[in-house]
Amino acid sequence: MGMELGKYKTCVSARSTDKEILKKAQDGGIVTSLFVYALENGIIDGAIVSGQGDRPWKARPYIATTKEELLAARGTKYNISPQISWLKEATRSYGFDKLGIVGVCCQMQALRKAQLYPVGMRDVPDKVALAIGIFCMENFPYKSIQQLVEDHAGQKMQAVKKMEIGKGKFWVTTERGNTIALPLKITHKYEQPGCHVCLDYVSNLGDISTGSVGSPDGWSTVFVRTKKGEETWNKAVGAGLFETKPIEQVKPGLELVTKLANEKITKNKKHIEERATFGVNKGLRNPYI
């Protein structure tokens, strides 16, 4: 297909050099480290991150203005966090002129739509200083995660230390050391339906996008995509924030990223086609024009 990885300037495998960040990071601690660096160096005034909601492992958008708040949001939560809902509020109530935001692929799309077609996003378009996109195959409603953890894995939500999707399984690790691996065959039906029309796997529209796929355990694959992204990334690497390796020199490398991206896009394109003939002479909407 050719464009499955989006436009990018460079791609590396990277890991934060900050031990504190890595302790609770999902993989290489890329997002947290970049935001901490950007915050401490005046590149951003604060960032919309995905913090802890009102139930164990429930995600919610959170506006972080300190390193502590950024660190509190480490790790992936695998349920919906409406990041964009705070976009205007961050520039108004919080008064940010330079905003950081992290989100999954569709949220990067929403962000760019908000900038190019700011229908209800007064004064937002020119205030986004650093948008970090996360690789994403699909997301789950909170109740789905609860069902997977409690019913399928047989664990209490509050006992979970880490959730992870990798190597074809959904992994639940508890504070007491249990590890349960659910085959993705089980998780599929719990996925958020809206994800099945998504044609982006590696957050093509982030300034920088990152995810575990393609890099060894504990490392992250990083695409640097825009001028803004490149500027911040180069400064951060120059300041010694990350260990990096050329993506060509790590296993499984870009080959796996490309394969999974194509799998997602092909599957979802097919889904969109099926929607067009869903009923009898009636179809479901296709949002793409």
Add this chain to the structure above:
Amino acid sequence: MPSDVKMEKKVEVSKKEEKPVSNKITAGHVHLSGCTGCLVSVADNYNGLFKLLDDYVDWVYDLTLADVRHVPEMDVAFVEGSVCIQDHEAVEEIKTTRKKSKIVVALGGCAAYGNITRFARGGQHNQPQHESFLPIGDIIDVDLYIPGCAPTPQQIRNVAVMAYLLLKGNDDQKKLAGNYLKPLMNLAKRGTTACFCDLMYDVINQGLCMGCGSCAAACPVRAITHEWGKPQGQRDLCIKCGACYNQCPRSWYSFDVMNEFEGIMDIIDGAMK
């Protein structure tokens, strides 16, 4: 004069205004039943408005800003407000606007969708019979919508720059501007009603919502929150402006435009420098 008061150097009379750029497009603001908030949003581009007026647009009609009594010929008419069908003047004005403009833009929620004027019931001094207000698209053909209450200064700026490129640019610029404007032109064909319900009908019920939160941020009356990651609208608060639906990335989305976001933002920034 006391000796400690310094006389400031007299400001030199500024240079004579240069000849207007002949390449400009002509545009104007047609004011129907709206609150002038849309026009204020145009002005809220601050220096950007001067840049637009200096280099790209001759502002040929505007009851509040230009000394012109009747709707003149123009390339682009930005119409604010809905049409009171009991107001003969308003009906004539919108018809004339259609006749005399190449492109008619519904500027803001009232012109596009009726917005708050949908709730009008008349009975107000001194024209109590003025009770029925329609979006301009119910009276004339409209080419393009800029929804929102108020539409944002940046959205107006983006459309103005793109309209200029479409009418005066080179082939590449025309294509880019065409791609950019196409979704907003499609909106003009889609219809004249808007509501939080659009999100329910065309996004959520259609299995397209992924809980990004755009709608909640876009809503000017904070009627939308997210419960369990999905939008909930307090429909009694909804003013029917269409911002939530149109901000949603799953209502309409153009890869041609969005994949070029960095280049397009550079072009707009460059045009405004």
